Amino acid sequence: MSLSMRDPVIPGTSMAYHPFLPHRAPDFAMSAVLGHQPSFFPALTLPPNGAAALSLPGALAKPIMDQLVGAAETGIPFSSLGPQAHLRPLKTMEPEEEVEDDPKVHLEAKELWDQFHKRGTEMVITKSGRRMFPPFKVRCSGLDKKAKYILLMDIIAADDCRYKFHNSRWMVAGKADPEMPKRMYIHPDSPATGEQWMSKVVTFHKLKLTNNISDKHGFTLAFPSDHATWQGNYSLGTQTILNSMHKYQPRFHIVRANDILKLPYSTFRTYLFPETEFIAVTAYQNDKITQLKIDNNPFAKGFRDTGNGRREKRKQLTLQSMRVFDERHKKETGTSDESSSEQAAFNCFAQASSPAVSTVGTSNLKDLCPSEVESDAEAESKEEHGPEACDAAKISTTTSEEPGRDKGSPAVKAHLFSAEPVGRPRDSARLDKASPDSRHSPATISSSTRGLGAEERRSPGREVGAAKVEEARALPAKDAFGPLTVQTDAAAHLAQGPLPGLGFAPGLAGQQFFNGHPLFLHPSQFAMGGAFSSMAAGMGPLLATVSGASTGVSGLDSTAMASAAAAQGLSGASAATLPFHLQQHVLASQGLAMSPFGSLFPYPYTYMAAAAAASSAAASSSVHRHPFLSLNSMRPRLRYSPYSIPVPVPDSSSLLATALPSMAPASGPLDGKAAALAGSPASVTVDSGSELNSRSSTLSSSSVSLSPKLCSEKEAATSELQNIQRLVSGLEAKPDRSRSGSP
């Protein structure tokens, strides 16, 4: 074989390959077979199943594939491949047998979430990122044991308000600030089989929340404004950026896909748990929340009133000082203070030092607004007067027959399947209003791109969606909820695509990708052969474009990137198999600046962008905040918008062949209608209001209101306390004086 990288593909040799292997795939493969080190991909090693991403049918392709498969199976670098490389039979790519699944998701630690939610959950965000507490954990069931799934979560704005904590309650303080770039967090174990996911609790505790917009843990891919299909940014990272004093709603997604690259054209099943809603804060506002965190978060043990934590030590120190003083006092006066007064002093001190708990029995989230500030007061008063019944219905996350869903489903259906691109915002608003209180957890929405043609989408798609909704309704699950499945017209969304002329808020125009969610990948993802198997190979051409054209990466070539990745502790293989954007992500997390690709990757990144936008932009509540979509002004609460998934799912053996043609019509510029459709909200509105419940067993200890007896003790205690304070501050030398100074 005497091929070179620049040899054309022999006529008649068809190629069916992964979308990330566009026209340069032949070069790439041939280079590998010939033992050339592809200049654009210096240290590529195919992961064990990487060959699955390549299929080169035809007389020429077979030997190429043989070698690729051989390399893949042995894990040897492409660079070591030569003509003499060991050949293995071409691995056949058998289409996976699709077994119907019916995923159900159960929120773990629901009771804990409920406790927080009743009081208005706050999540601290810091510059360096803070974890969520309670941690977001779910248990999955109903998955196809053998199929592979990717599990993700993201956090979307729950409404369009900014909040303030005033008079022990959260109140609307105005319109929301411009939204931060969105991200999705892919569970680091993804992809894994359904069996694996179901065998354990899926936890997202490593996701961090930050208010640092220049967060380097995220990596942003920028698309040129004139890109045919996608514009804006798309980022990867381990932290999600939130606005302080804004309300957010985590979402959980199940995607049946064995490769992250397939995300864009796979079905997303989305699960919402209203009780996981929270307000992002830089410092805790509500003492009750602080106390709940302290009481439940192991890392905060040091602040607990009991145990050996700091608080206890402080008390012990205080008591010790008191004893010292007491002994001196005894010596000097010949009398002794009763231990009760010591205890009273302690109580007093404890009361003063422990988080004050307002006895105002109203909590917070119930005050959380509907999107309209002006209606907030009304909503507030309503909720205040009848919170109990409301609450009971609200928090029933584990039943599948929530009234809310029943209410919400028709709205979702109607909204999703009846609305035309034109006039979408209005439709959305109306529909949302039609189901103003459909907010009963968890809402599950599935947006699919599978096999729905343009025609199919209109009515058959609708029926499918409706059928699924009905199906979901009928689910008898107790601890899990059947998905409220909405089949969206993903292909249409792709065709419509993102909005070229979106009016982003000033300063965000260059950062936000279609107001979309960037893809958010866990670093450990890099070490996974599976998820990025085909991506690894697929990124070759991209890298070629980058370093070859040397216009896309500033100051770094792919070699440097690979080295950097390796230097990060990644194994040679995993580092080498890092997809380009992930390498960038790694670098980005190191603070290395990467410049946007620009239009260098018109094709593959269309997919990437599709992944981001499809999976989140259209689904994000941010959509409703979009000026073009301005749903927010009409809707009390938009909690969810369906994903728009770009491409019909082709057979895995001919992904590109199938995807490419379908992509072609989709690559046209989008208009406002398209945008509106893409952002069509499913209107799974969930009542954010949580009854204000003043009872807090945890807090009651620190919110003691003094009884008369206690009050009398309080005086003595105050005196003692003052003495102690003097003692501690070095004034104990004059006990008589300090005593006389006490009341």
Added chain:
DNA sequence: TCTCTCACTTC
């Protein structure tokens, strides 16, 4: 409101 440091914790 936000940021930083601190002492404490878990892992």
Added chain:
DNA sequence: TGAAGTGAGAG
């Protein structure tokens, strides 16, 4: 043992 996750508290 040390890295990383906590809220408190000062600024």
